[in-house]
Amino acid sequence: MPIHVRKRRATAAAVAAGTVMLGLLPGSAFGADAQPTSHRTAGNPWTQDGYTPRPGDWRPYVLAPTGHTVTPARVLSATARGGSIQGDPKAVLGKGHRSVRLVSTGDRTQSPLLALDFGKDVGGRISIKVAGASKTPPRLHVCFSESQQYAATDPGDNNGEAAQAPGCDTANIWNGYPGQPYTYDADSHTISLDTAKLPATLTDGQLRGGFRYATIFLDGPGWVDLGAVSVAFDAAPKQASPAAYQGWFLSSDDELNKIWYAGAYTVQLDTWMSDTAKSWPYAAGEGDHADSQVPYADPTKEVIFDGAKRDRIVWQGDLAVQAPVTYLSTNDTDAVDNSLSSLAAQQLPDGYMPGESLVGPHNQDEIRTYGEYVTWFVYNQYQHWLYTGDRGYLDRWWPALTKATAWLESVRAQDPQGLISFGAVNSCGHYGYSDCGHETYVNALYARNLQEMAAMATARHDGSAAGTYATRATAVKDAINEQLWDPAVGAYRLSREIPNAYPQDANAAAALTGVADQRRASSAMDYLRRTSWSTYGALTVAPSTPNASISPFYEPLPSGFEASARLGLADASGAQQTGGLDLIRTFWGYQLAQDPGGTFWEKANLQGQPGISQFTSLAHGWASGPTVSLTNQVLGVTPTGAGFSSYDIVPTPGDLTWAQGKVPTPHGAIGASWRVDGRGFTLSTDAPRGTTGRLAVPTGGAKVRVTLDGRTVWDGTKAVGHARVSGDGRYVYVSGVGAGHHTLATHRR
Numbered sequence: 001m002p003i004h005v006r007k008r009r010a011t012a013a014a015v016a017a018g019t020v021m022l023g024l025l026p027g028s029a030f031g032a033d034a035q036p037t038s039h040r041t042a043g044n045p046w047t048q049d050g051y052t053p054r055p056g057d058w059r060p061y062v063l064a065p066t067g068h069t070v071t072p073a074r075v076l077s078a079t080a081r082g083g084s085i086q087g088d089p090k091a092v093l094g095k096g097h098r099s100v101r102l103v104s105t106g107d108r109t110q111s112p113l114l115a116l117d118f119g120k121d122v123g124g125r126i127s128i129k130v131a132g133a134s135k136t137p138p139r140l141h142v143c144f145s146e147s148q149q150y151a152a153t154d155p156g157d158n159n160g161e162a163a164q165a166p167g168c169d170t171a172n173i174w175n176g177y178p179g180q181p182y183t184y185d186a187d188s189h190t191i192s193l194d195t196a197k198l199p200a201t202l203t204d205g206q207l208r209g210g211f212r213y214a215t216i217f218l219d220g221p222g223w224v225d226l227g228a229v230s231v232a233f234d235a236a237p238k239q240a241s242p243a244a245y246q247g248w249f250l251s252s253d254d255e256l257n258k259i260w261y262a263g264a265y266t267v268q269l270d271t272w273m274s275d276t277a278k279s280w281p282y283a284a285g286e287g288d289h290a291d292s293q294v295p296y297a298d299p300t301k302e303v304i305f306d307g308a309k310r311d312r313i314v315w316q317g318d319l320a321v322q323a324p325v326t327y328l329s330t331n332d333t334d335a336v337d338n339s340l341s342s343l344a345a346q347q348l349p350d351g352y353m354p355g356e357s358l359v360g361p362h363n364q365d366e367i368r369t370y371g372e373y374v375t376w377f378v379y380n381q382y383q384h385w386l387y388t389g390d391r392g393y394l395d396r397w398w399p400a401l402t403k404a405t406a407w408l409e410s411v412r413a414q415d416p417q418g419l420i421s422f423g424a425v426n427s428c429g430h431y432g433y434s435d436c437g438h439e440t441y442v443n444a445l446y447a448r449n450l451q452e453m454a455a456m457a458t459a460r461h462d463g464s465a466a467g468t469y470a471t472r473a474t475a476v477k478d479a480i481n482e483q484l485w486d487p488a489v490g491a492y493r494l495s496r497e498i499p500n501a502y503p504q505d506a507n508a509a510a511a512l513t514g515v516a517d518q519r520r521a522s523s524a525m526d527y528l529r530r531t532s533w534s535t536y537g538a539l540t541v542a543p544s545t546p547n548a549s550i551s552p553f554y555e556p557l558p559s560g561f562e563a564s565a566r567l568g569l570a571d572a573s574g575a576q577q578t579g580g581l582d583l584i585r586t587f588w589g590y591q592l593a594q595d596p597g598g599t600f601w602e603k604a605n606l607q608g609q610p611g612i613s614q615f616t617s618l619a620h621g622w623a624s625g626p627t628v629s630l631t632n633q634v635l636g637v638t639p640t641g642a643g644f645s646s647y648d649i650v651p652t653p654g655d656l657t658w659a660q661g662k663v664p665t666p667h668g669a670i671g672a673s674w675r676v677d678g679r680g681f682t683l684s685t686d687a688p689r690g691t692t693g694r695l696a697v698p699t700g701g702a703k704v705r706v707t708l709d710g711r712t713v714w715d716g717t718k719a720v721g722h723a724r725v726s727g728d729g730r731y732v733y734v735s736g737v738g739a740g741h742h743t744l745a746t747h748r749r
Helices: 089-093 254-269 316-328 333-344 361-365 372-388 391-412 440-459 463-483 504-512 518-532 556-567 575-592 625-635
Strands: 074-079 084-086 100-104 113-133 139-145 189-191 200-203 208-219 222-233 248-251 271-273 302-304 637-639 646-649 658-663 670-677 680-687 692-698 705-708 711-714 725-727 731-737 740-747
Touching: 074 089, 089 100, 089 113, 089 222, 100 208, 113 139, 113 189, 113 254, 208 222, 248 254, 248 625, 254 271, 254 316, 254 575, 254 625, 302 316, 302 333, 316 333, 316 372, 316 556, 316 625, 333 372, 333 391, 372 391, 372 440, 391 440, 391 463, 440 463, 440 504, 504 518, 504 556, 518 556, 518 575, 556 575, 556 625, 575 625, 625 637, 625 658, 646 670, 646 680, 680 692, 692 740, 705 731, 711 725, 731 740
Parallel strands: 646 692
Antiparallel strands: 074 113, 084 100, 100 222, 113 200, 113 208, 113 222, 139 189, 139 208, 248 658, 271 302, 637 646, 658 670, 670 680, 680 740, 692 731, 705 711, 705 740, 725 731
């Protein structure tokens, strides 16, 4: 059925009550980076319905705090149950010097519950001011949850968790996983009380990585007087002011703006010191903790985990999204370096690259599960080189890259028809399902890897290796199109073994990696829209698909690929590109309208609920793809040479009327701003020394005059003068644009 395209409006009402307010930071430079106060928009885009974005006013969208201490936004609820609550519960908000007394007459099942709302997902160590307690105090506990829905309070919630850890969701896969009973308190944290040392501010000994709600309860008879509660925001610990983004995005669409900043914040909330990983499985009775060192990571630096709540390890596939988001927002390249290096150092002797940090027994057991993730290792290293231009880093890991690519090629060599199947090496695991056949998806990723290896080999002046990789890339592309394209359906098959399924990942990956030409890519996207778009976004596979190893659900990783593929399609009408924005607004906009608001989910089921219930990570970085697409494609700024030595600014306006932003580079920030109105399309850019750009303006297929800095360079059909200008019917491109400020504009004839 058709996708539900909603009206553009403020969709993050769940963040509303008392979100921690962020002060505007001083700034200057490109594109109204700082505006006079009288020009700034009044209000908060996260709480104000109908908020209208204004050029330059990007800071109100930032969800990250300006410092590393956050306080609750409100008291969500205060429930006496079998005990009592004496005094004003708002004392925990730190207003004045008051305190509130919790009195318990029994165990945790009868304790009063005091639930706090931090206004958005946060993470760190909670602190509570305790003014006093009974001579024999009860045990003081705090439970955490990313959503109200899964904060267990009723007896049947979360498979019995409410009786053990009231107010908690489930962060431990080994206890209370959906369908399994919750047998002991594996999720609440205990705050140790020493009545001889009260009053005091007591701090949790363990961090909790992702939560919006904190529920305080007692275990045992007695009373405790509580005052101000706060959280040491331990995410992004090396960023002195997490709100001080080096890169930003803003457009005429309030909802798309919120999506960009929610993606950036999600990845920040996944960024922690490398000794705060989770080592699983826990022993029976073991409480929640995140204090393990990521193998081979520098212990003095951050890494980027897959999720804030869990798994809290580094994954190759998640970094494929998280690393570009980081480059484009905080530019915290140390965190990316440390993450990529820790994974690269785990390479096995035959060249296979494990997909995840080998932190504990569970991860060791999966050491050869994820063949797909070897392709993401190559992709991540290429992206790092492209964005940072760090030749030393590339040279350091080049031997690992060649060994990993050789391993992938050895798997392909086992197939007389020239396609990879990970079934031959028992590495069939994917991001969301398992298939051991010769798939479009993984082979498209490998074809892209070979192109990336060719580019990196060229940069290292190894023409022979570059030629070999390029030849193989062509062979893999040809094999995919010959064996897996179904001309009768107009889409790519899941695999040779399952030819009657045409999934999202296969078709999006073929379009995104260049395996599909424009005709096939457009047809594949049309097929997905007809068959697989539903109420909350794009499904992994059409609901009518028979006998597939993948079932219909909403998966943000390939949905991000599809949105990007649509934005990249070269249709003169712009319908496919607008479809990409529609998908972003629908799927990611829907998540923002749900709890916790401001961060993106690991997955969602057909009902639009978190895909694995109370265990689902609701701040999962691989779901942040639109942050990259909005900068790289809508704003249009992408690196084409290592470290932005060369770059493109090719806007994809869709149905927007303006966009602007900044992109950090090793040379300094690149700024871009474009606007479309009745007079035409105007692109303004600022670029630092050491960079050369290719600028473009869309023509909509019309014969328009184009000027660069006021001088005509295109007369509607051909280049004028000595400018390096070309047109393809959709855009007019100007190459070799140097540093400084430039304006490229169309003029209707």
